[in-house]
Amino acid sequence: MDNLFSRKYTIQGIILVVCFILIGQLFYMQVVSDKYFLLSNSNVLRKIYTFPARGVIFDRNGKVLVQNEPVYDLMVIPNQVKPFDTLDFCNTIGIDMPGFRKRFKKAVAQSRYQPSAFEKQLSVQTYASLQEKLSRFPGFLVQGRTVRHYPDSIAGQFFGYVKEVTQKDIDTTKGYYRPGDYIGKAGIERFYNTALRGERGVINMLYDARNVPQGSYLEGKFDTLARSGDKVISTLDIELQRLGEELMQNKVGSIVAIEPSTGEVLAFVSSPGYDPNKMVGRQQGNNYMDIFGQPNRPFLVRPISGYYSPGSAFKPLDALIGLQDGVIDPDMTFNCPGGYRAGNHWVKCEHVDGPISLRKGLARSCNTYACYVFEKLITQRKYKSQKVAYEEWRNKVQKFGIGTPLGIDMPFERKGTLFTSEEYTKWYGKYWGYTTVISLGIGQGEMNTTPLQMANIMAIIANQGYYVKPHLIKAIGDKKLISKEYVEKNYVGVDKKHFGPVIDGMQDAVNAPWGTAIASRIPDVLMCGKTGTVQNPHGKNHSVFIGFAPRDNPKIAIAVIVENAGYGSSYAAPIASYLTEKYLKDSVSRGRVAQMEWMKKQSVLPEMPKPKVKAWPKTADTLNNKATLPETKTLPSLKSTVPATNSNIPVTINNTNDNSKNTGATK
Numbered sequence: 001m002d003n004l005f006s007r008k009y010t011i012q013g014i015i016l017v018v019c020f021i022l023i024g025q026l027f028y029m030q031v032v033s034d035k036y037f038l039l040s041n042s043n044v045l046r047k048i049y050t051f052p053a054r055g056v057i058f059d060r061n062g063k064v065l066v067q068n069e070p071v072y073d074l075m076v077i078p079n080q081v082k083p084f085d086t087l088d089f090c091n092t093i094g095i096d097m098p099g100f101r102k103r104f105k106k107a108v109a110q111s112r113y114q115p116s117a118f119e120k121q122l123s124v125q126t127y128a129s130l131q132e133k134l135s136r137f138p139g140f141l142v143q144g145r146t147v148r149h150y151p152d153s154i155a156g157q158f159f160g161y162v163k164e165v166t167q168k169d170i171d172t173t174k175g176y177y178r179p180g181d182y183i184g185k186a187g188i189e190r191f192y193n194t195a196l197r198g199e200r201g202v203i204n205m206l207y208d209a210r211n212v213p214q215g216s217y218l219e220g221k222f223d224t225l226a227r228s229g230d231k232v233i234s235t236l237d238i239e240l241q242r243l244g245e246e247l248m249q250n251k252v253g254s255i256v257a258i259e260p261s262t263g264e265v266l267a268f269v270s271s272p273g274y275d276p277n278k279m280v281g282r283q284q285g286n287n288y289m290d291i292f293g294q295p296n297r298p299f300l301v302r303p304i305s306g307y308y309s310p311g312s313a314f315k316p317l318d319a320l321i322g323l324q325d326g327v328i329d330p331d332m333t334f335n336c337p338g339g340y341r342a343g344n345h346w347v348k349c350e351h352v353d354g355p356i357s358l359r360k361g362l363a364r365s366c367n368t369y370a371c372y373v374f375e376k377l378i379t380q381r382k383y384k385s386q387k388v389a390y391e392e393w394r395n396k397v398q399k400f401g402i403g404t405p406l407g408i409d410m411p412f413e414r415k416g417t418l419f420t421s422e423e424y425t426k427w428y429g430k431y432w433g434y435t436t437v438i439s440l441g442i443g444q445g446e447m448n449t450t451p452l453q454m455a456n457i458m459a460i461i462a463n464q465g466y467y468v469k470p471h472l473i474k475a476i477g478d479k480k481l482i483s484k485e486y487v488e489k490n491y492v493g494v495d496k497k498h499f500g501p502v503i504d505g506m507q508d509a510v511n512a513p514w515g516t517a518i519a520s521r522i523p524d525v526l527m528c529g530k531t532g533t534v535q536n537p538h539g540k541n542h543s544v545f546i547g548f549a550p551r552d553n554p555k556i557a558i559a560v561i562v563e564n565a566g567y568g569s570s571y572a573a574p575i576a577s578y579l580t581e582k583y584l585k586d587s588v589s590r591g592r593v594a595q596m597e598w599m600k601k602q603s604v605l606p607e608m609p610k611p612k613v614k615a616w617p618k619t620a621d622t623l624n625n626k627a628t629l630p631e632t633k634t635l636p637s638l639k640s641t642v643p644a645t646n647s648n649i650p651v652t653i654n655n656t657n658d659n660s661k662n663t664g665a666t667k
Contacts (some may be wrong), residue, residue: 048205051145052198055229059238068146072127075115078108081139150276157270157301160187161279201226230477235264244269247575250603252563254302256455260557263468270302304413307448311532312365313546314443316502323498327376330501333357336368342435362505365516374441378434386433387421399492401453408470417448454559458546462554464499466491520573522581526551531568540564545572549580564606
């Protein structure tokens with residue numbers, strides 16, 4: 001009996017404890033905590049995501065290059081939509097009824113109960129008209145955001161663009177992004193997206209039965225503020241960039257200018273370019289396809305993706321390697337009879353200079369001298385074979401940044417082309433030597449560089465032995481952070497004493513009467529440079545100039561490439577001189593302004609290839625009536641410029657300096 005009473009009281013106690021727990025939990029849910037209130041009132045309490053403004057971008061002198069403008073996204077929750085005046089709605093936001101049905105159907109397919117974008121990026125004016133009537137359109141709400149604005153409308157490839165995320169973006173960022181978010185897709189907008197994007201905020205907004213917002217719940221107790229992206233200071237001088245783009249109008253090519261001591265990129269011109277504002281707003285998709293379809297590929301970022309043979313611009317680099325290896329000295333002479341014979345190859349030089357040494361060889365852009373330097377480098381007896389010597393030479397060239405990415409803070413940088421000995425062996429077989437690849441000595445053949453790499457070589461020579469990795473951003477945020485790799489010096493393995501003689505030759509190329517780069521002279525500025533007329537198998541040769549100024553304590557290193565423009569002295573050299581003078585003096589000399597304005601107006605565009613006309617079949621009718629047949633034209637085939645090693649037919653490789661008349665390799 002006692003056990004029975006004991007069990008009774010135990011069970012009663014347990015029931016009482018459970019009741020107290022349930023009552024306490026109910027009290028907590030209804031009085032203490034707002035969590036369940038928020039859940040139960042989801043029909044009138046909505047989470048409104050606030051999008052942060054992306055970070056503002058400045059140029060090196062503090063001028064705003066990229067800022068933000070407000071726009072508004074019209075959102076819809078299909079399950080809350082009730083009958084309303086759709087005609088008035090469509091007229092207010094500027095769409096037609098088929099467009100309304102299409103958008104609403106898409107929103108229903110995405111979710112009936114969650115807000116999704118109905119019409120994106122409404123203008124301030126449209127938003128103002130809509131806001132007055134929004135209560136008449138149940139289920140619709142407006143969400144604010146900002147879009148990019150580029151006041152100067154230049155440097156499209158430098159900035160890149162921002163675009164709505166794809167499902168791949170959402171997946172690769174582990175859910176950080178939501179549908180409707182925006183992400184940097186190209187240029188520095190992409191490379192520095194994490195710093196520029198900021199952090200989203202959330203507002204728990206109360207709405208009444210008429211779809212009118214009543215304010216943030218509990219005065220924002222559960223809200224989080226959006227944090228704007230970090231401000232970013234670029235290395236660009238926007239005035240120099242603007243002048244560069246003006247000079248490259250109606251031309252195809254690139255300009256890269258670097259401050260040698262810091263590696264900061266002063267100008268980053270890719271032509272043709274595009275207005276970055278066209279990649280913003282509701283017409284972004286249409287504008288993208290329009291730009292994509294234009295000739296000469298405006299979306300190609302030529303400074304880091306365009307491939308060009310360096311041509312004569314390579315000769316100073318090879319001379320430095322020759323001096324470091326001890327195979328030449330500044331006073332060593334070679335006889336130039338107007339060319340250089342390498343086996344059955346004849347490398348033509350427009351000059352008949354006779355005995356010529358380093359300084360004049362660079363100033364005159366002598367192919368003969370350059371080939372002798374290359375021969376001596378590859379035939380050094382300390383190497384067991386020319387293939388081994390070539391691989392050592394290649395490694396030394398790579399230290400200057402050819403054939404390897406420089407690591408600039410921009411996506412999709414290409415490394416250039418510089419074949420390995422194994423690749424040549426696969427191509428030519430095991431019997432090949434320096435005569436087979438002699439064109440490398442004059443910067444031709446199987447060698448391609450980007451304009452950035454060319455400018456960086458000039459920075460190395462200006463610094464007399466080292467470079468700082470080229471970069472486009474010099475400070476991020478209030479703490480002005482920058483990656484350590486963009487302040488470290490990278491040495492190329494050539495002693496400082498060897499740079500003087502090479503710089504002497506480059507100085508004479510610009511300033512001596514016999515120099516090939518006299519078109520780049522600047523009043524009261526001692527500029528050192530090198531022109532190049534680069535072989536182009538697809539048309540007229542490319543005009544190239546590389547240089548730096550002033551000689552003592554250089555402030556700017558520059559590379560200019562104008563495609564299909566012929567001699568380096570005709571276009572590239574004067575363009576480089578105008579930009580250099582503008583940067584050093586803040587203006588172009590009065591006597592040169594007219595020449596500069598003339599250059600801006602010149603059009604040097606490659607001819608577009610003509611399509612082949614398909615020949616009509618030879619039927620009896622056409623054979624009897626030949627006069628009615630259209631003229632059939634075919635394009636000439638492009639033959640390889642690489643000579644076969646077992647051929648006994650002499651090959652001529654024409655001179656690549658500015659005085660050459662034709663620079664194609666022909667059999």
